[in-house]
Amino acid sequence: MTRIAFDGRARVFGDDVNTDYIIASTRKRDTLDESVLKRYLLEAVDPSFAASVQPGDLIVGGANFGCGSAMEIAATVILAAGIKAVLAKSFARTFYRNAVNNALLPIECDTSTIREGDLLRVSFDDGRATVTITGRNETLAATPLAPLMAAVLSAGGLVPYVRSGGYGANRGADVHKR
Amino acid sequence: MMSSRGKTISERILSAKSGSDARAGDVVVCDVDLVIGTDASTPMTIGYFEKMGGERVFDASRVVFSLDHYSPPSTPKTAAFHDQVRAFARRHGVTVFEVGEGISHQVAPERGRVLPGDLVIGADSHTVTCGALNAFATGLGSSDIAAALITGRTWLRVPETIRVELAGSRPPGLAAKDVGLALIATLTSEGANYRSVEFHGESTRAFSLDERMVLSNLSVEGGAKAAIWSVDDVTTAYLIERVDGWTGELVDGGTAAERAALRSRAVHPSTHPPVHPDPDATYARRLRLDLATLSPRVSVPHDPTDVVSVADAAGTPVHMVFLGTCTGGRVSDFHEAVHVLERAGGRVAPGVQLVVTPASREVLLTLVDDGTLAKLTAMGAIVTTPGCGACCGTSGAIPGDGMNVLSTANRNFKARMGNATASIYLASPATCAASAATGRITDPREVA
Numbered sequence: 312m313t314r315i316a317f318d319g320r321a322r323v324f325g326d327d328v329n330t331d332y333i334i335a336s337t338r339k340r341d342t343l344d345e346s347v348l349k350r351y352l353l354e355a356v357d358p359s360f361a362a363s364v365q366p367g368d369l370i371v372g373g374a375n376f377g378c379g380s381a382m383e384i385a386a387t388v389i390l391a392a393g394i395k396a397v398l399a400k401s402f403a404r405t406f407y408r409n410a411v412n413n414a415l416l417p418i419e420c421d422t423s424t425i426r427e428g429d430l431l432r433v434s435f436d437d438g439r440a441t442v443t444i445t446g447r448n449e450t451l452a453a454t455p456l457a458p459l460m461a462a463v464l465s466a467g468g469l470v471p472y473v474r475s476g477g478y479g480a481n482r483g484a485d486v487h488k489r
Numbered sequence: 490m491m492s493s494r495g496k497t498i499s500e501r502i503l504s505a506k507s508g509s510d511a512r513a514g515d516v517v518v519c520d521v522d523l524v525i526g527t528d529a530s531t532p533m534t535i536g537y538f539e540k541m542g543g544e545r546v547f548d549a550s551r552v553v554f555s556l557d558h559y560s561p562p563s564t565p566k567t568a569a570f571h572d573q574v575r576a577f578a579r580r581h582g583v584t585v586f587e588v589g590e591g592i593s594h595q596v597a598p599e600r601g602r603v604l605p606g607d608l609v610i611g612a613d614s615h616t617v618t619c620g621a622l623n624a625f626a627t628g629l630g631s632s633d634i635a636a637a638l639i640t641g642r643t644w645l646r647v648p649e650t651i652r653v654e655l656a657g658s659r660p661p662g663l664a665a666k667d668v669g670l671a672l673i674a675t676l677t678s679e680g681a682n683y684r685s686v687e688f689h690g691e692s693t694r695a696f697s698l699d700e701r702m703v704l705s706n707l708s709v710e711g712g713a714k715a716a717i718w719s720v721d722d723v724t725t726a727y728l729i730e731r732v733d734g735w736t737g738e739l740v741d742g743g744t745a746a747e748r749a750a751l752r753s754r755a756v757h758p759s760t761h762p763p764v765h766p767d768p769d770a771t772y773a774r775r776l777r778l779d780l781a782t783l784s785p786r787v788s789v790p791h792d793p794t795d796v797v798s799v800a801d802a803a804g805t806p807v808h809m810v811f812l813g814t815c816t817g818g819r820v821s822d823f824h825e826a827v828h829v830l831e832r833a834g835g836r837v838a839p840g841v842q843l844v845v846t847p848a849s850r851e852v853l854l855t856l857v858d859d860g861t862l863a864k865l866t867a868m869g870a871i872v873t874t875p876g877c878g879a880c881c882g883t884s885g886a887i888p889g890d891g892m893n894v895l896s897t898a899n900r901n902f903k904a905r906m907g908n909a910t911a912s913i914y915l916a917s918p919a920t921c922a923a924s925a926a927t928g929r930i931t932d933p934r935e936v937a
Contacts (some may be wrong), residue, residue: 327678327792329902336529336881337907340559341566343532373653375679378712379902380881381614383533383630403715404683405614409630459516459644469632473541476516478642 314486316434317395318445319369323427324356328372330406332356334379334388343384345391352392366393369433371425373399377406386410396433398422398442403448411460412469419454437461495767497650498717499685502625502764506608508778513649513771520638522624523551523602525593525611528567529558529883530631531574534612537635538577547641549582553602555593556585558883560876567883591875592815594618594626598702599851601732604761605720610634610643615815615899617709620717621701623724623764625685627715641770649773650716651681652766654690657781661933664917665700665823666817666897668778669707670786674796675776676711684773685715687766692780693718698727699819706816707899710793720763728758776900785932787895791903799920799932808892810837810925811906813846814880815875817897817918820855823847826922827864833926833936837869843925845870845885846878882907895924 312358332355334348342348352361370389376399377385386409389397397417400423418433418440425431425444432443438461440453456464459478466472496504508515526534531554546552556572559567571588578585586596594616597603605623609616612634619626629643637643653672686708688701696704701718708716718724728735737757738863787802789795812818813824821826823845830837837843845865847853853875854914866872871886879885888894888911896906901913916924919933926936 331881331900331902331905335904335907336558336883338906339529340883341564355902355909366498371763375682375712378678378682379614379900381612381630382530383612383632386630401679401682403712405628405630405681408633412632457516457646467634470540471538473636473639476645477636478640 314436318430318432319367321371321425321427321429321431322368322372323425326373327375327378328356330377330382330385332377333385339384343346345388348388349392352388364392367429368394370394371422374401375450376402378403381405386413386415390415411464414464414468420451424449494771495769497766497770498687498764499625499648499650499715502606502608503645503647511647513647515647516644518642518644519608520641521610521643522607523609524634524637525597525616526554526621526634527613528556528560528570528574530612532570532806533631534635535573535577537632538638541635541639543639543890546581546583549630552583554578554583554585555596556588557592557876560588560874560884563884569815589831589850589874595815595848598622599731599849603927604759605696606764610637610684614709615706617713617716618702618706618815620705620715623718623720625715625717648683648685650685651774651776652687652689654777655688655692655780656690657692657779658779659695659780662781663783664919665696665703666917667783667786668718669704670788670796671783672778673707673711673794678792678794679712681708682712684713685717688718698723699821703816711900716732719765785917785920787930788901790901790912793900793915802930803932806893806929807841807895807924807929809842809888809894810921811844811879812893812918813878814898815848816899818846818848820852822897822918823856823861826918827861829919829922829933829936830868830926833923835868837925838928841925841928843870844873844879846873846885847875849875879906881905895921895930897921915921
């Protein structure tokens with residue numbers, strides 16, 4: 312993932328969307344198959360969402376997206392629904408990691424002007440994302456990813472990153488200073 | 490230029506584990522001391538492990554899997570998850586905390602697996618609970634756990650630290666849960682996101698090790714990455730009881746050969762010295778909690794950090810009361826609950842279901858031996874298998890439509906306990922017990 316760009320329709324949610332809301336623990340008790348679980352995506356917040364979501368849609372949250380449980384399936388179910396990026400004012404740390412590790416793009420930016428249904432253009436290059444609300448030609452600057460996270464994302468997630476040697480080789484030399 | 494300022498506990502532990510001068514904001518790759526998986530996360534971990542090309546676990550003695558979320562399994566699928574975890578553990582020589590042994594971050598400390606200065610990672614957000622033992626303990630997802638199983642390492646952004654000073658005298662009847670709810674209300678749901686919390690101050694001595702676990706546990710509801718206590722007599726007493734070879738004395742005397750022999754043992758205070766912050770450490774925020782000003786609290790639906798005083802929630806009818814979890818399922822919690830129930834008439838109010846779920850088998854056995862469980866059962870409680878229980882709707886009692894639940898747990902998200910129409914309130918064991926006796930949210934000081 313060096314340079315990518317894609318368009319998507321904004322699906323807007325509020326603050327503090329926790330991982331239980333993204334997918335309930337009671338649902339993942341029955342299966343870990345994301346193609347099944349995606350039918351229940353975000354059901355606690357909006358029971359009609361899963362039926363209306365289209366591949367290519369983008370989830371737009373407020374502050375603290377993905378708080379609560381560290382369950383990784385919250386990130387992979389979003390991917391299974393065909394969603395390539397989540398935009399939020401801020402992310403809970405475990406969701407942010409889980410997203411990067413599965414190559415779901417987490418974009419931290421001021422989402423307050425994005426409205427339901429807005430068409431968004433996302434470009435991502437070298438750890439830095441830019442979002443344009445195409446209808447209003449408004450551009451949102453995103454917080455750059457830390458170099459190590461950008462490297463994991465560029466590799467296509469933690470699986471290819473570890474397969475290609477990852478951080479297994481050299482502990483001390485892999486420090487990224489601010 | 491290299492900074493010479495002092496370090497927080499997090500900076501000191503992550504410096505040691507990364508072999509570098511780790512400072513807040515740095516991203517470092519660290520050796521891990523303990524990796525914890527659960528039945529809810531390990532099936533996915535095994536999938537990632539295989540996709541990553543994993544062949545062996547880096548060090549089986551540093552890994553445990555806990556069958557705690559589906560305890561016991563209530564469906565063929567969850568039973569199959571358990572068999573999958575057991576088979577993987579057998580192949581790689583990893584210890585399994587079996588069904589009924591308890592919650593991962595309760596059992597690991599009980600078994601002496603968490604030591605001062607350790608870096609503990611677990612695929613459960615409440616792994617932070619282990620911070621009570623002076624460890625940097627944090628929750629991660631399944632893929633990070635898989636990478637750690639293969640490499641023995643993980644990467645971490647070194648967090649800034651919020652220093653919490655516990656001050657003032659603790660009023661009788663003020664539960665650790667009340668202090669924890671007051672803390673997360675102050676932090677707000679993301680106030681500690683990407684940050685760690687350290688607990689200090691003259692009043693830390695007023696908290697038992699179990700109670701320290703409650704405060705560490707709740708900190709993650711404020712987003713905290715880790716929530717760490719210093720080592721004192723309370724910590725040392727716990728370690729002496731739990732860890733083979735732990736004498737409680739740092740080895741300064743003796744001959745060089747004796748010291749070397751002691752150090753060569755796998756576990757000893759000399760190899761795990763307490764990690765205290767440097768006096769000139771830099772904190773992102775300092776926060777003082779005056780215990781004398783605090784009183785019982787209730788978290789109201791559907792956000793743990795939406796906290797009110799018990800007076801403001803009093804009178805709300807309750808239909809189910811849940812005593813358990815990694816926040817409120819330890820021996821002292823049930824002792825407190827029985828004490829309050831006895832004073833409130835010794836029975837559960839008609840129409841209230843009281844669910845009792847000890848956090849571990851050790852807790853359960855203690856409650857059996859000392860008669861607590863007999864008392865609770867006689868009062869009308871139902872007792873379920875140690876583990877996560879009803880907390881996240883995966884095992885045990887599910888509330889009915891429209892029910893109000895009062896719980897000693899840490900999360901009251903909508904649908905958390907498996908029914909989106911239920912309303913979950915969180916409070917201390919004493920408040921839960923008083924309310925179980927009356928059928929409505931009740932200030933425990935009114936019955937104590």
